[in-house]
Amino acid sequence: MMDKKMRSVGRRILPLLIFFIAMVTGWGLLVALWDIPSWLVPAPHDVINRLLRARTLPLHIQLTTTEAFAGFALSVGVGVALAVAICNSKFLESALLPYITLLSSIPTVAIAPLLTIWLGFGMKPKIVTSMMISLAPIVMNTHKGLKSADYRIYELMRSIDATPWQTAKMIDFPSALPFIFAAFKISVPLSIVGAVVSEFYGADHGLGYLVIVSAMQLETDMLFVAIGILAFMGVASFIILSAIEKRFFSWGGR
Template identity: 50%
Template structure:
């Protein structure tokens, strides 16, 4: 009974988006057929699906992009959360580093890629570094804000019982910062994919970015749609994953409180 109710609830949530998607695809298919558009200008959805099934290297290119984005994201998580913890506990670091963190976010990432390519070559290193750079700002700023939002009364109580900074961080500040941290993760996960693809435009012979550039150069618009659709799906999957992880974390926290 509970499973049936849960299925209906999820279906009612997904159904409007599913119906709109079907209507858009049917309209797209009909417009291409009625206007007799050439495939290089606008392929029909059926052409895109056929290209998706016929592209044997799609999994390989997707795996490369995901690996670059995930590696850069994980490095950024470690660095950003560590730095946020230090900033919260040091007024000097907060005043000294935050302006440069904001400045790094203001620099167009496209301008950095050629420089990193000159320094580190055409391997995976510069692409992972780009993913780390573009994901660093949202994680560090959201984490810093979340750590600062801890209840002052709880912090005062922890200080009164001579708790160490590490104990305060792990038992009070990090749990209260979880909503902000997960918000940063959701933004950064999508940005890591963008960073990987943009970096592949400049310095790669593999990955979804390379596939997009190749398809555009050769006017293989159906392949271009395939690559963009896969990227969109990866973005949705990453956002959904961190939303699920956030719910699981708070559910576990609720059980612990009980």
Template identity: 40%
Template structure:
């Protein structure tokens, strides 16, 4: 492994460890109450004996993945429609912007009225949050091939399907994966927003419940698990990207 690569990986880890040590020292030296700012050791202790945390983590993970997959299943075909016709693009884009501009926290209570409690509103919120980057980045990628290349393909009697499968889709992959990496982290946020509004299970519920009872270490622990979930999912998408388009970024 190149020396520069090792340094690039060690530096963030060392910085993180130093910050954790400083956090621990500040809370102990300043004698801050646990309910105000818990030390990292207090956060770890809050997880000891809580066998239900795996279940809460799994529920949030499940909601996140379903919302993310739904964003792909709907977002990619919609991006193709947007790219295929200026008329469709001018019609759909304003609607997409409107849905993105609506605060999801404000929309979540309405979903509870429409579909009730349970997992469905959380999945919908995760989908709505992740939907925008998938559509926009995929549409941008589909539009990235040069007009000269598209005209050349047409002069060679390539069909519209062939232009998409041979030119537009391969060119769109880097943009597509960039959108996915943003969308997967936003899906975690969307699932938690849904749990904040109405839920009795999930890491978002743990944060609300623990905060209301001044169990700040447990609240921090739930947020730590959410952060780890987002990081792991991000790197899973990055790994899939590397395996799918190994040629991309080699010159960087």
């Protein structure tokens, strides 16, 4: 059984590794053959050397990770609560859903400066920006999931005099869980984007700050390091959430 699981994991990871190795090899060959300046495109070994020499990098990673996942946690709490309220009120559904859709269409670069002006230069505007950009997928998917159960099941629950709480516990939330986890896979990367963009304005630490400073100083190797770490964070969160979803919610048909 364990061997079968290991083979399954290997089949999923091997294509990723092959593509990554091919991409890095091609990158290194292009830099060497075309003699591209290091300030324009650094070679892979330059990026690795800079990564190993960046002593303050863990602090930047810790700060951005804290902001992103605090914002994500807030978006989960607020988003699920809003979806439940919307599902139980036609008025709220008509009043709030258009604004939630509107919120998802506002560019992060437009929200972040305003929140920095209103909330100051600490972690608050970063967390709120992260929460706002990742909120809409959770509300929309949770709302869709709560509405996905067959109406005949509700008739059955009414026929046995089930309470609203019993119906929610046995029907609504189990039906919504696969949809909620699908939203998580969208919202976690968005929360990272929100934190990073907010760090462009009035921050002195964080990966977003590192990106801006490295770009202004033409430290392209550090810019590649920061972008690579952000890409890794997004991919790793997606893989972890997909594994949890497959392990616990495969019955949801997703």
